[in-house]
Amino acid sequence: MEMQVEKPVFEPVSVQRKSLLWYKLQKNPMTLVGILLVTALTVIAIFAPCIAPSDPVKINILDRLEAPSVKHPFGTDEVGRDILTRVIYGARLSLGVGITAVVIAGLIGSSIGAVSGYWGGTVDQIIMRIMDIILSFPTLVLAMTLAATLGPNLINAMLAIAVVKIPVYVRLARSEALSVRERLYVKAAKTFGLPDWYIIIRHIIPNTITPVIIQTTLDLGDVILLVATLGFLGLGAQPPQPEWGTMISTGFKHMIDQWWYPTFPGLAIFLAVVGFNLLGDGLRDILDPKSAR
Amino acid sequence: MKRIIVKRLSLLVLVLFGVTLITFVMSHVIPGDPARMMVGQRASEETLQKVREDLGLDQPVWAQYLLYIRGLLSGDLGTSIRTQQPVISDLAAFFPATLELALYAFIIALLIGIPLGVISAVKQNTILDHIGRVFSIGGVSIPVFWSGIVAIIIFYAQLGWLPASGRLSIGLEINRTITGLYTIDSLLTGNWKIFKDSLWHLILPAITLSYVQLATITRQVRASMLEVLNQEYIRTARANGIEEWYLIIFYGLRNALKPTVTVVGLSFGSLLGGAVVTETIFAWPGMGKYVVDSIAFLDFPSIMGFTLIIAIGYVIINLIVDLLYMVLDPQVRE
Secondary structure: OOOOOOOOOOOOHHHHHHHHHHHHHHHHHHHHHHHHHHHHHHHHOOHHHHHOOOOOOOHHHOOOOOOOOOOOOEEEEEOOOEEEHHHHHHHHHHHHHHHHHHHHHHHHHHHHHHHHHHHHHHHHHHHHHHHHHHOOOOOOHHHHHHHHHHHOHHHHHHHHHHHHHHHHHHHHHHHHHHHHOOOOOOOHHHHOOOOHHHHHHHHHHHHHHHHHHHHHHHHHHHHHHHHHHHHOOOOOOOOOOOOOOHHHHHHHHHHHHOOOHHHHHHHHHHHHHHHHHHHHHHHHHHHHHHHOO | OOHHHHHHHHHHHHHHHHHHHHHHHHHHOOOOHHHHHOOOOOHHHHHHHHHHHHHOOOHHHHHHHHHHHHHHOOOOEEEEEOOOOEEEEEEEEHHHHHHHHHHHHHHHHHHHHHHHHHHHHHOOHHHHHHHHHHHHHHHOOOOOHHHHHHHHHHHHHHHEEEEEOOOOOOOOOOOOOOOOOOOHHHHHOHHHHHHHHHHHHHHHHHHHHHHHHHHHHHHHHHHHHHHHHHHHHHHHHHHOOOOOOHHHHHHHHHHHEEEEEEEEHHHHHHHHHHHHHHHHHHOOOHHHHHHHHHHHHOHHHHHHHHHHHHHHHHHHHHHHHHHHHHHHHHHOOO
């Protein structure tokens, strides 16, 4: 009689993890919606010139303020530009500026935090009090004032947003650094007489990277919203740049008779921000089971 | 508890020092030449020199900062370039409108947010919960300026139900101001017409503004309710036959409100930021609209004055919230 060969009970770890992730995603359909929205936004931003039906800045005064139609699904603006085209190109600006701002904040913030947590003492105290002070301003108000001081344009708006976001990353990296510096390998490295800067770069910063990356995803939605708000207030992108907030600021004047003008760029902001928020929430739930409720 | 209060107050002093330092750097150091900024490009070299001396810009930076602080302590926030009035009196004139708007928005956010969070938690993973969660994700994702515009398009332009700008209808005027809050003043003087009209004008902007904070409150209440309802004492109480609604409110919500208090304090930041945008959309004559108008003029004294006042207000609100937290939580009090 033939012996029945038993199949291995445990599948390889990687497969198990993958299906667990998939299971968690299925349990949380909102995360899937978030992934879909973010993917769509990214594709639209990258392939804007191929997707957009016309030119985002070309003026066509004869077609001004036309209602949505087959030719212009989102209508046209006050100088006859196709709003759909401008919304599509707007994805590039919002995503580009948003990611850059978050990356700047993440890099600067986590470096400061790593140094602060590793060294401790007076340096740490001073740095953390400075962060407390930055946090004592409402985010939008500080970003607004900074952008106004630096001069109203898209680059300065980006810098202002990066500055107001820095404290989050400083705190995050610092708390990681505080626990890492007590580890045996860091103490061993110290005993070998390795310089502080080497330990920070070799051991502290690599350990802070994962939580910082998760935080950047969580922050992207918020940052895109800030970019649009500064644009709306006239402190971000300047016309004729096809930025969503700036478009709404002009469309605002036409809202009573041309409802489509401010409505569609706003819908784009909403979908982009919701996408990142859902994705961020989902990521947090999946990676941190304690908060998953 | 005393020690905590003293510690918090000393932190407040430090934060105020830092806040003034930041506004000082933004108004005196970053712009390069604030005097040029004040007088404009076309002013003569003489006027420029005079303004520099008036502002103390010919002195070293630390002396300038001391001058700046001395001015602040005597209530001097500079003169607005746009209105030619002292910034402090401008802000004082616009403050009540902002306070009234923020107050109503806050009340709406509490009245809707807390029950919504409780229902979401009690009915976890049901259709009610999903609707509640989508609703609160919307609050942190919809730009305030857009929800305001959409509200105006629907309720003013299309349906014609509600007014979309200002605090009172054209032609109406409030004759006596006591607090500066029109709804309260009109009640105190018994002027029903004004009361109804001002309440009418508050509906759209207050609801628009409340949505930001409402979402944060709902999310927090839901999360902490879920945590509390899974505790053993809740199970014990339930086993003892305590009625469910009583259990949820007095055993559950009472404990879930503690973490919510802190979040509510922090969410005042988004409420204040949101007020700037909401006032612009609804032509609401408050500090937010004032500062946005000032931005268009690059009127720096007004912008900095506004920022300083808002930051101080925000710090004080959070101090009050922390104290409130201590009252609610006996463990911290000890």
